[in-house]
Amino acid sequence: MSALPAKASVSRDSSATHASSSVEAADPMPDYVQGLILDMKGDYWGAIDLFRRVMARRPADAAVKYSISKAWYRLAVLDSAKVYGEAAVRLDPSNRHYLRYLAGVAHDRKEYDQAAELYGQALLLEPERTDLMYLQGLEYLAANQLEKALDVFEKSVRIDPYNEAALTQTLTLEIGLKRYAEAIDTVTKLRGLRESDRRLGITLAELYAKTGQDTLAIQTLWELAEGDRTNITYRIALFDHYIRAGRKEEFHRELTTFLDTSSFPPEPLHDFAKLYISRSSKDSLFVSPARLLLDELVARRPRDSELFMLKGMYHMVHGRKQEGAALLGKAIQLDSGNVTAWEYLITARFESGEKRKAFELLAQARRRLPGQRLRWSAIEGYLLLFSREPAKAAAVLETVARATMQPQEEALLIQVNTNLAMAYDLLGLKKRSRVAYERVIALDPHNTLAMNNFAYLLAEEGIRLQQALRLATNAVLLEPENGVYLDTLGWVYFKLGNHELARQLLEKALATGIDEAEVYRHLAEAYRKLGYEAKAREMLEKAKNVKKGKEHKKSGH
Numbered sequence: 001m002s003a004l005p006a007k008a009s010v011s012r013d014s015s016a017t018h019a020s021s022s023v024e025a026a027d028p029m030p031d032y033v034q035g036l037i038l039d040m041k042g043d044y045w046g047a048i049d050l051f052r053r054v055m056a057r058r059p060a061d062a063a064v065k066y067s068i069s070k071a072w073y074r075l076a077v078l079d080s081a082k083v084y085g086e087a088a089v090r091l092d093p094s095n096r097h098y099l100r101y102l103a104g105v106a107h108d109r110k111e112y113d114q115a116a117e118l119y120g121q122a123l124l125l126e127p128e129r130t131d132l133m134y135l136q137g138l139e140y141l142a143a144n145q146l147e148k149a150l151d152v153f154e155k156s157v158r159i160d161p162y163n164e165a166a167l168t169q170t171l172t173l174e175i176g177l178k179r180y181a182e183a184i185d186t187v188t189k190l191r192g193l194r195e196s197d198r199r200l201g202i203t204l205a206e207l208y209a210k211t212g213q214d215t216l217a218i219q220t221l222w223e224l225a226e227g228d229r230t231n232i233t234y235r236i237a238l239f240d241h242y243i244r245a246g247r248k249e250e251f252h253r254e255l256t257t258f259l260d261t262s263s264f265p266p267e268p269l270h271d272f273a274k275l276y277i278s279r280s281s282k283d284s285l286f287v288s289p290a291r292l293l294l295d296e297l298v299a300r301r302p303r304d305s306e307l308f309m310l311k312g313m314y315h316m317v318h319g320r321k322q323e324g325a326a327l328l329g330k331a332i333q334l335d336s337g338n339v340t341a342w343e344y345l346i347t348a349r350f351e352s353g354e355k356r357k358a359f360e361l362l363a364q365a366r367r368r369l370p371g372q373r374l375r376w377s378a379i380e381g382y383l384l385l386f387s388r389e390p391a392k393a394a395a396v397l398e399t400v401a402r403a404t405m406q407p408q409e410e411a412l413l414i415q416v417n418t419n420l421a422m423a424y425d426l427l428g429l430k431k432r433s434r435v436a437y438e439r440v441i442a443l444d445p446h447n448t449l450a451m452n453n454f455a456y457l458l459a460e461e462g463i464r465l466q467q468a469l470r471l472a473t474n475a476v477l478l479e480p481e482n483g484v485y486l487d488t489l490g491w492v493y494f495k496l497g498n499h500e501l502a503r504q505l506l507e508k509a510l511a512t513g514i515d516e517a518e519v520y521r522h523l524a525e526a527y528r529k530l531g532y533e534a535k536a537r538e539m540l541e542k543a544k545n546v547k548k549g550k551e552h553k554k555s556g557h
Contacts, residue, residue, distance in 0.1 A: 028054040032064065044071045062091035066098055078109050096125050103135070112143035130156045134166055146173055164193055180210045198224055202237045209241060217241055232268045236275070243289050251289060259296055266304065273297060273310045281317045290314060305335035313344060321352045336368050339375060346379055350386070358383055374400050378416050385419050390426040397423060414443050418450060425457065433457060451475040452485045459492045468492045483514030491522050499529040517543040
């Protein structure tokens with residue numbers, strides 16, 4: 001009898017335990033809410049542990065899968081974020097939010113095709129969402145599927161004709177795909193939306209030119225130039241059109257009319273001349289127009305020291321060093337305070353082989369303009385460096401590099417550190433050279449010379465090769481036809497053990513016309529590693545011949 005209560009008590013306890021267990025199995029909500037709270041507080045690992053417990057009890061709950069996916073995403077564990085995100089979408093394929101989120105995960109994983117497909121699925125649920133179309137178009141762009149991207153942006157514009165972002169992307173793609181007639185229609189629509197953006201008129205004129213509608217191109221540029229006579233950009237665009245169309249007489253006529261009637265101050269005209277000088281160094285179409293422009297400007301402003309300096313620079317750029325030096329001298333006669341003219345004249349004499357004359361001019365400049373002490377020291381360092389006196393050059397340049405400079409003197413500091421890095425390299429002070437190049441890149445992140453030389457230093461030493469690869473790659477991206485930079489990139493790949501890619505890049509370097517013994521030797525090394533012994537010997541022979549040729553030139557033969 002006495003055992004029954006005990007038995008009954010045990011039975012009641014057992015029932016209670018079972019009931020409690022059933023409640024827990026049926027209601028995982030407290031753990032889920034607590035997981036969300038931890039996630040909000042940034043305790044993602046704690047949240048994941050709780051979400052896993054909830055998933056064990058609710059394996060078909062899409063919301064839990066989505067929550068754990070987001071926690072993994074915040075931890076930057078994209079593989080797990082993708083797995084759980086995909087599970088959430090499978091369990092609830094009509095959830096727009098899950099689809100958009102998973103598209104974002106795919107984008108971060110650089111799976112742009114999949115991201116575009118997911119945005120497409122979201123659009124099936126919300127077909128009028130032009131913001132989703134825009135995102136899908138961007139994913140197709142990232143995947144380099146330009147035709148699909150264009151289709152998406154065009155569809156977005158049909159739904160919303162005032163969508164400037166989609167119209168801009170459409171225009172860019174149409175131009176890239178050479179659909180110029182369609183691009184004319186698109187840029188016309190954009191001009192209607194951006195009446196204040198007159199630059200679109202230049203784009204329209206260029207499209208008219210590409211489709212053979214020369215009269216419309218000129219008319220459009222004329223309207224722009226006449227509509228805003230304070231902006232020289234539109235007038236230059238008109239001149240450019242005449243030059244590229246081969247209409248030299250019309251260019252000359254319009255140029256002289258413009259210069260005779262314009263009221264622009266000297267500075268924009270100087271910038272105009274600098275622009276054409278720069279273009280003439282890269283594009284033969286602008287060689288004659290640049291000289292014509294300079295002649296016309298000098299004829300109208302015969303006392304303008306800056307114009308004589310620019311004309312001297314033009315001649316220097318095109319190899320006429322004596323003429324260039326004479327014009328630079330004239331610029332200094334007109335204005336002895338023209339620091340830039342002094343700099344160019346000193347370097348012009350030096351590069352013409354008149355080393356003593358260059359140092360004499362430097363001494364004169366120091367006497368005339370003592371306030372430019374740092375500039376003259378920078379030039380002295382340059383002259384000493386290229387006179388093969390790197391120790392003296394480094395001593396001078398170090399004083400400039402340590403000096404306190406104003407923000408406007410940044411270009412001088414870049415030049416000084418570049419030359420200092422070269423001097424250190426010649427002296428075998430590799431670490432100091434690297435530090436100097438790092439200073440240059442910190443000041444000017446797009447300085448291709450510093451990137452290339454720094455990368456080559458690292459490759460030669462066989463250190464920090466991944467950094468060397470980034471630097472060399474960036475230099476080539478900015479100047480893809482530079483044979484020296486291609487050689488450096490090829491040599492970095494060689495050092496990384498990718499001999500086949502090294503071979504391709506080194507061959508491309510030689511194809512640019514570069515004729516340097518070092519490049520031939522690098523290619524010989526690549527050929528040897530790939531088993532092309534005969535080709536390796538051929539490259540080494542070419543390297544010897546180049547070296548001999550340069551020695552003969554130096555000895556006067």
